[in-house]
Each structure stands twice: as C-alpha cells, then as structure tokens.
Amino acid sequence: MKEEERHLAHRAPNAHGKGAEREKKTPVDTVPEGLSVGRNAVRELLRSGRTVDKILVQSGEREGALIPLVGEAIARGIPVVETNRAKLDLLAGGTPHQGVIAMAAEKEYVTVEEILAIAEARGEKPLIVVADGISDPHNLGAVIRCAEGCGAHGLIIPKRHAVGLTPQVGKASAGAIEHLAVAKVANVAATLDTLKKAGLWIFTAEAGGEDFRRVDMNVGAVIVLGSEGEGVSELVKKKSDFIVSIPMYGKVNSFNVSAAAAVLLSEAAYQQREKNK
Secondary structure (H helix, E strand, C coil), X not given: CCHHHHHHHHHCCCCCCCCHHHHHCCCCCCCCCCEEECHHHHHHHHHHCCCEXXXXXXXXXXXXXXXXXHHHHHHXXXXXXXXXXXXXXXXXXXCCCCCEEEXXXXXXXXXXXXXXXXXXXXXXXXXXEEXXXXXXXXXXXXXXXXXXXXXXXXXEEEXXXXXXCCHHHHHHCCCHHHHCCEEEECCHHHHHHHHHXXXXXXXXXXXXXXXXXXCCCCCCEEEEEEECCCECCHHHHHHCCEEEECCCCCCCCCCCHHHHHHHHHHHHHHHHHHCXX
C-alpha cells in the first residue's frame, strides 16, 4: 500500500463507526432529576399519585394529546404554566419533550393545620415562616435550613409565581428539607387571615419597618419573607401586624432573603424560648 493510501485508510471510520467520526459523537441525552419530560412520562407521573409542583406546557400547544393531561392537572389543582419552546428545550436536556414537562415535588406537602398541630404536639408557641414568592431554589433551600435550624414548625409557600420543593431546593437545604413541614397554598393573604384567627401574629420583613430587636416576638409568630426582586406584596403587607426591618450599617441596604431569615428567626426563637425560662 502506498504511503498516501495508508494515511487515508487510517483516517477512515471502520464498520463500527470508529475513527474520525468519534469526535462528532453526540453525548447521551440526560433528564435533570425531578422532571418528567414528554407526554407519556407526564401521564405516568400523574397516575402515580406523587405530588406535582407544576406542569410546563409550550405556548400554543394545549391541544390534541395534551388536552387530557392539562385537564387532569387543572382538576387536581396543579398549576399549568405556558412557556416558550426554548425554555422547555433547556430543561429537557436534549430529550424530546413534545411540548410538556412536569416538575415533581421533592417531598410531600402538608396542610397549614398540620403545621399548627406540630407546634401543639411539641408544647411550643407556633413559629412559622411564609415565603411570599421566592423564585430562586438556592434561596428557598437556604431559608428552609435556617427555619429548621431555628426550630420553626413549618414553612408556607404559594402555588404560583414561586419555586416549589424541587431537587435543587432539597440540595440547597443540605438535608433540612427532610425535617421541616412545608405547606403549599393557593392564596398567601387568605392563609395569613387563617393564622391570625388561630391567634398568631404576623411579622413581615420589609425596609422602613420597626427595628426587629424592639419587637415582642414572644407569641405565636409568623415571619413573612418576600421575593428576591419584588419583596412582599402590598396585600400581604396589609395583613401584617408588624413590619420589621434589620438595621444596616454598611454600604448595602439589605440582606439576601436567606440571611434575613437567619437573623429574624434566630431572634424569634430566642424570645420564644429564653424569655419563658
């Protein structure tokens, strides 16, 4: 064989596709943990009875085979959110999504009444955290860890416009998610009314409020934390008994939501426990 022929033969792929084509091989598609991608996968998730945080549907695709899936989700109170194909492509990680992806919860949710029952069973004044629209899973996970570490009896999150108990949230909580009861509600403001009727006081963290160190939290307490960008909604503010703030002495004017949670919950836990000794 001539030198040139030997060179070409070396570069050509063999019968098993090896050779130069190896460099062009596409990586194996992977589906991120906690997602059910495609119509069949979403259908089976709904049949399984597992808690589903939300279903994402490609805009303009609520027809044909998706109609019964969307209908079942709505009937079960699962949020159905329309989004663009680019976001679905990104979440699916290369797996064909057929216009639909479901997000399963990392753990089962409880009711608000069950959270109150946990405090009663422990013989403690309720300490509950309300996350009013936190959208970043790392922030919610960190808030969960702070809440559990401070002995809170539960966390309440809204069904819409907020992150649920995704695997990313569980990872960010560093295991604390397994030890904290979490309720998911359709209406945060209405839930606060329910908690007030149960004898709890609502302390909402917002700029321009009273110094949290001068507020009596030695009561059944609900600590309300707002979203990263918008803060607490106006309606939720109106439901509050106290607007509390953390004094800032540096150049920045606020803490990250999880840092604020740590400060406020530590104070509330201290007052509830130490003042009663």
